[in-house]
Amino acid sequence: MVDVTALGARVASSAVAPLVRKLLPDPGQVPDDRQALLLALTATRVEDDAAIDYLVRLRSRSALPVRTELARGWRNFDTERYAQEIIAHLDPDGLYFPVADTAELAALRGLGGRPRVQVAGVMRAEELTEGLPPGRLTHLWLNAELPDTDVSWLSHFPRLRVLRVNPRLPRVRNVPDGVEITA
Structure with a gap:
């Protein structure tokens, strides 16, 4: 598994976005909320709408920090698509x-x-x-x-x-x- 901490939250170039998405582990295989938060931090900074498909697999997480990061991330993507595929599915409790x-x-x-x-x-x-x-x-x-x-x-x-x-x-x-x- 790739250390998502090493990837950081600096994925500004769309040229590297597909590579970063391939390196990120399957969110379903990451039981730890801290690790899920790091995945959300990284993937929400991949400035490519294809990252939404990856983020969909994090949207059911119950941890508030993960949901907060997913809610914050929508300004990096197509607003309508992100609203329908991510925001609409986030548990609003405390968020x-x-x-x-x-x-x-x-x-x-x-x-x-x-x-x-x-x-x-x-x-x-x-x-x-x-x-x-x-x-x-x-x-x-x-x-x-x-x-x-x-x-x-x-x-x-x-x-x-x-x-x-x-x-x-x-x-x-x-x-x-x-x-x-x-x-």
């Missing part, structure tokens, strides 16, 4: 699904939304209220700078209970009642 742009937001909405969403890219309040299904969202993590610190628009999400805010961002204001702010 924040990151969205960096409106295409990812739309793909996540097309899957019915998720209870926990991490906004990793700059988006306007209108884009978020249109892109996030109101009845599903319970936890929102604003990790990117907002054009406006007024978050009264969060009242569109009746089930929202936790707002996680990057501590380096300006303090948000007009947080709806019942929403706990964490850093």
